[in-house]
Amino acid sequence: xxxxxxxxxFQDGTWFxxxxxxxxxxxxxxxxxxxxxVERNLSDYSERTMGKHRGMSxxxxxxEMIRIFRGQEPQSRVQFGRExxxxxxxxxxxxxxxxxxxxxxxYGLIAKAIDSGPRAVGQAVGSNxxxxxxxxxxxxxxxxxxxxxxxxxxxxxxxxxxxxxxLEREGIPFQGERILPGALWTPG
DNA sequence: GCTTACCACGATG
DNA sequence: CATCGTGGTAAGC
Numbered sequence: 001x002x003x004x005x006x007x008x009x010f011q012d013g014t015w016f017x018x019x020x021x022x023x024x025x026x027x028x029x030x031x032x033x034x035x036x037x038v039e040r041n042l043s044d045y046s047e048r049t050m051g052k053h054r055g056m057s058x059x060x061x062x063x064e065m066i067r068i069f070r071g072q073e074p075q076s077r078v079q080f081g082r083e084x085x086x087x088x089x090x091x092x093x094x095x096x097x098x099x100x101x102x103x104x105x106x107y108g109l110i111a112k113a114i115d116s117g118p119r120a121v122g123q124a125v126g127s128n129x130x131x132x133x134x135x136x137x138x139x140x141x142x143x144x145x146x147x148x149x150x151x152x153x154x155x156x157x158x159x160x161x162x163x164x165x166x167l168e169r170e171g172i173p174f175q176g177e178r179i180l181p182g183a184l185w186t187p188g
Numbered sequence: 189g190c191t192t193a194c195c196a197c198g199a200t201g
Numbered sequence: 202c203a204t205c206g207t208g209g210t211a212a213g214c
Contacts, residue, residue, distance in 0.1 A: 106207085116198060118198085118208055120200090121199095121206095126206045142207080
């Protein structure tokens with residue numbers, strides 16, 4: 001029986017939350033300008049245990065998450081708990097893991113790499129339990145616009161402004177609303 | 189250049 | 202069956 005522990009932090013006008021198990025594996029994480037949104041997102045993964053815990057205010061994964069949010073280089077390695085993921089999600093996230101910082105790829109290229117379809121990839125990317133750690137913000141439409149960003153399953157609440165901020169801070173070159181072609185990374 | 193519209197695709201509940 | 206963080210094409214401006 002594993003116990004899940006949430007931790008929260010407020011930085012840069014943003015609430016960050018991580019959910020870790022007793023082996024320090026990352027089960028899920030979320031960020032938002034509202035703390036309640038982060039709590040709700042995490043409770044979706046923790047199956048009712050949330051709210052009974054007080055919640056820690058410090059965890060190294062939080063620091064790491066904020067670093068990535070700021071576009072900085074990651075420092076330590078994160079161990080993931082992937083029991084909740086489907087096998088298809090695992091395949092998609094393995095590709096996301098390989099997108100270099102400062103580059104982007106698109107849904108169709110990922111689909112080609114794992115012999116699937118772009119729409120299915122979009123669905124898996126959109127249900128990424130580990131935003132920032134698994135860089136789903138580096139997946140954009142084929143026309144190199146920013147595309148959608150649902151902030152870890154906040155329904156019908158796309159935040160392309162947040163996604164664009166993340167991409168800009170990690171150095172992705174924009175010309176207006178378009179990413180320059182040189183930033184495109186092809187899996188393979 | 190832009191905006192619609194429509195159909196195709198694969199995974200999921 | 203309906204839904205989706207898409208892609209391709211075609212038509213209109």
